[in-house]
Amino acid sequence: MEAKRLTHVAAAPRGSEQASARPRRSAGLSRAHIALVAVAGVLALVALAVVVVVNSSxxxxxxxxxxxxxxxxxxxxxxxxxxxxxxxxxxxxxxxxxxxxxxxxxxxxxxxxxxxxxxxxxxxxxRAVSAIMYVAADDIAWAIGNDGCWIAPLSLAVAVDDSGAIVESGIVSTAISDQAEDGGASAPTDTRADPSADGADASEDGAADASDAGDGSASDDGGSDAPADEDKPAEDDGDGEPADQQDLAGLGAAEALARHFGALLLTDVASDVAPSSGSDVSAPIILAGLDYAKKFSSDFKAQIKYLSVPSKEAIAANLVSGIEVA
Structure with missing residues (x-):
């Protein structure tokens, strides 16, 4: 019987395949590494350029x-x-x-x-003013922001024209810059005294000028028979204020401020409420009053003269018409 020839092919060792493949993989990694280094270098140069431009003159x-x-x-x-x-x-x-x-x-x-x-x-x-708190016992008004924080005290030295609008020079005298430096929690010293003092000085100066004239020169300048000059400031009227301007104080001034800001006025507030500029409103009675007003429509709010808040159980809305809604 003829013997069959067997051809034996020896398999290559597995270790030699891995050895031959390893150099190719190393070469690939080297190219990727070089590319990453190049990109990183470009980014570093860009970042440096940005820093230079941003901080340059x-x-x-x-x-x-x-x-x-x-x-x-x-x-x-x-x-x-x-x-x-x-x-x-x-x-x-x-x-x-x-x-x-x-x-x-x-x-x-x-x-x-x-x-x-x-x-x-x-x-x-x-900040937009959403409410003003008036404390009669201390004769002071505080602005409350629409974000629910105490803003600052407001001057109650208010002058309004014949339409009830506040004269610009009489709105604010709260020395905010001083409060910012000091921490700003205390109420201002009697800011109402300044405008009245100025008015008194103006009156005295006016009287002195009139008496010094003595020779009728005041009449020559126009006198009492001349029509009022609407463009003249308040000090030119003789008594320190024009005929169509009215000085307000207390609750009347607080009402005028509320109209000016389009804000809700809270009155009959107990004197133990302690506002602090920049802090959140936390007094229960003030929060109750603000929450009470949220239930009203905008049309009804426009009719409210002030909201009396002596206690949570006795909140009442006093309307411009004189009606009280409890």
């Missing part, structure tokens, strides 16, 4: 304009803002500006506008 904030508002005077805002040296329009820290200006309790936010290449315009946004 090319966009240095050399012209900083701080805009004041009704209750945030420009000079008071300027005292609160202290931009570090080297500030540019690209690296300015807006959060720091907001934090600094919020030391003033009237400030709710800040708008920072860049006008290239060197101008930075900073404008504070005021």
């Amino acid at each position: 090319l966009f240095a904030a050399t012209d900083i304009r701080i805009v004041g508002s009704e209750h945030v005077a420009q000079d008071a805002a300027e005292q609160l803002i202290n931009l570090p040296e080297g500030t540019t329009l690209l690296n300015v820290d807006e959060d720091q500006i907001v934090e600094s200006l919020k030391q003033n309790p009237w400030v709710a936010g800040v708008d920072v506008k860049r006008e290239y290449p060197h101008t930075l315009v900073i404008t504070p946004r005021e």
